Amino acid sequence: MMKKKEKPDWLKNTKYTFDELTAKGQYDSLKRKQKHYKSQRFAVARLIDTNFDNQTKFLTLTFKENITDISYTNSEFKKFMKRLNYQLYKTKKSQIKYLATWEKQKRGAIHYHIVLFEFPYLPHSQLVQIWGHGIIGINRIDVDSAENRGRYVSKYFDKDLELKEHKKKSFLQVSKSKETY
DSSP, X not given: OOOOOOOOGGGTTOOOOGGGSOHHHHHHHHHHHHHHHHHHHHHHHHHHHHHXXXXXXXXXXXXXXXXXXXXXXXXXXXXXXXXXXHHHHSSSSOOOEEEEEEEEOTTSOEEEEEEEESXXXXXXXXXXHHHOSSOEEEEEOOOSSGGGHHHHHHGGGSTTGGGSOTTSOSEEEEOOOSSOO
């Protein structure tokens, strides 16, 4: 069994924020993050492929306002998912299976890409009302072959990593899937 390298005493119990790191430290941190999310992209593609059915949908949520605070937008996203779950299933217990990631637009505003599994039909106007923050796009995942479904959608999960806030989760999931990781 390999032992983890011990940190020097002066580094123990020391936490640095991304902004406190040296330029090299920030570069190394971003490289590690990039490698991590590249490997996660394959796991995401596998989850999509494994759980894909004729009710799988691709949802994009956009804030009308130019909101850039990821803590706030994640909170609003979670509230939306709770309202959506209650609208569909009349229970507070989460029933919706999904994978989601956030992304920054060029204007800096945060928006979300979500894959919804086994998602029943809901009129667009009703989704917009439940969201309440701006624009919603919902589509079937329609690609040329089954092998490309997961790869097509997973590209959003490691896109523009350098713009993502350091140490913030880049994707969220609630899964009662056939396969989890």
